Amino acid sequence: MKIWDLHCHLNAPGTTISARMDALMRHADRMGIERICLFMGTPWSHHPTPAILERTNDEILEVLKTWGDRAFGFVYLNPKYQRESLDELERCVANGPMVGVKLWQGWKCSKPEILPIVERAIELQAVFFHHAWLKNREENPEASTPMELAALSARYPQFPMICGHSGGEWESGFRAIRAQPQIHAGLGGFDPTAGVVEMAVRELGPARVIFGSDAWGRSFSSQLGKVLGADVSDHIKQGILRDNLRRLLLPICTAKGMAI
């Protein structure tokens, strides 16, 4: 199987950016992971200010100088700071080597401030990854749900989006995004519960399911186990482990002259 990981962070132990990335890739190698999507270095912030966004994106840019042949950089944005986020999108994607957008928990995706960011990402053909968790308790009022991401997708029905964590509580998450055919399910960053891949394939179709780990905080192994242990064909597993992600990356990488 060829494996690309949609969901990695630069938060491995290490005193330098280089050491953290070396550790991440050393273990990716142990698990047979060829390429990774990388976003968010330090500091780790749910509500990043423009200064934090710039700093954490700088870390990813630094890493890409050495690891550009194996890592795809995604720019971390916060629509609360719309102007500055658009500037970061220009700096890191339009005029830089990054190929995707990562949005986390800083500003709900149902708020209008996100719209210009989505529209610029569409122009750039950037891969669009949005965190989403359905929780049975309120923790962060700015965290988005799969239902809110589905509503956003409905405004831009031709633009592929990725629902991070499959919504966490994935049985409801898949139902929430099912009717929006351009939303893909990211499998990383939640417990390796049996049945998740089987339901995703059944309800969304195999082309809308993408492997990711959420490393360093999650292990490659537990998250790979979701796919490798699933009761689906090897052909479908290969799509989930690499081909579906590669298809989303292809337009922007082609436009940038990046071979993938």
Next chain:
Amino acid sequence: MLLKAALAVSTAAAVNRQSGQAWGASAAGNTAEFVDTNVYLARWPCRRLWGDETPRLLAKLRAHGVTSAWAGSFDSLLHRDIAAVNVRLAGECADSGKGLLQAVGAINPALPDWEEDLRRCHEVHRMLAVRLHPNYHGYTLGDPRFARLLEHAARRGMLVQVALRMEDERTQHPLLQVAEVSPEPLVDLLPSLPGARLMLLNCFRSLRNNRLLLARLVRTGTVSFDISTLEVVAGVRAMLEATPGIPLVFGSYAPYFNFESAWLKLRESKLSANQLHDLRVGQAQAALAGTTRPG
């Protein structure tokens, strides 16, 4: 009825003298032995699982080289007739387990006359261990009933497994909201219960970030920990380095988790041959040291 496996190695004499070849390994140093300390039979209350038919679970375990799997029952979470749950579990392990499955009965100390359930597990079903689910049964590890249960189990020479969680709290069914069990009371309790032996299952979601508590639990010398919920890249190695002497055992938590998730952790961490042996079989055997079945 109980497994053939292991009690091996140099610890064999100390381990399970009465039961002989049971639940553990077979030959000293036989690295082919592989103990999964954390599997379940029957039905998860909220979802059908790939392995909730015993033959499928067995096929998966065998395909990955597991030689002994300690099996509890999902039925024990909500059923009040625990005695019947344990009868079914023991029967399924004996009839379908084909030497691979070791039944681990459930005890609910919040039910009247749980002592009789414990007696039957030990004397009738000849189990060496029992498994507790305190959050589903509504008590904490600071509850005097839990201390009494540990005392009774120790007197019988039985290992007690405690599942600290069954599911991510954030994703629980709205009508089945149960908080993760805190192991903190064990630090004060265990020194007063010589002979008690404890294994914590599904335990690392909270313990991973509470190194002080983890170190105190390790120092009691009577607690082991399964790796099913040990997250972070190369988490096994990191845990062994950060907490010297920690007794880690292999536990997959199959079929709720895909078996491969824990299995791949053995590859993700760079481990010495001794560390790998300890994880696969040695620490599981050690956890059974001193356990006995009635003659």
